[in-house]
Amino acid sequence: MVRGHLYRYEAVLLRDRFDQNKNECDMVKAKQMLEDGEKELFENLHPQPFKFPNSPGGIAFEREVYYPDWMLDMWHPLERLQYPEYFKKREQRKLEYIDRWEKKYGKAEMNDGH
Structure with a gap:
């Protein structure tokens, strides 16, 4: 006290x-x-x-609590409709990330044998 x-x-x-x-x-x-x-x-x-x-x-x-980024990809489409601007920009950013990756490292080769 x-x-x-x-x-x-x-x-x-x-x-x-x-x-x-x-x-x-x-x-x-x-x-x-x-x-x-x-x-x-x-x-x-x-x-x-x-x-x-x-x-x-x-x-x-x-x-x-840390939620990985891929968890947002698992949202149901009806849940995504609650935040349309966010998910539109998110999809745009994902494509930009893939483009940057391919410019830096080249396209990944798809090999079914892993």
């Missing part, structure tokens, strides 16, 4: 610690303070941090 007033109090104290050392010019001391701060952060991490499901490390990260 998050107690907002306690969280805010700790945030103000942390901000004050940063402000006290913001003008530090000694790089050796600044590096040591950075290492001490990283160590303190690591020691105060929750053992089981909260992660949103779709964020990196979450249980649903990169679990988008």
Whole structure:
């Protein structure tokens, strides 16, 4: 359970610690303070941090369902009629792809023996 007033109090104290050392010019001391701060952060991490499901490390990260392109070729003609412009352009693009393929690699030889 998050107690907002306690969280805010700790945030103000942390901000004050940063402000006290913001003008530090000694790089050796600044590096040591950075290492001490990283160590303190690591020691105060929750053992089981909260992660949103779709964020990196979450249980649903990169679990988008992928439908292959050929699935659209399996649509019934009545389904295709719902999106006539899309499927008209799709057929045009498929023909353009075949033309580009044949220009680059030549016509495929049809061999019944595979």
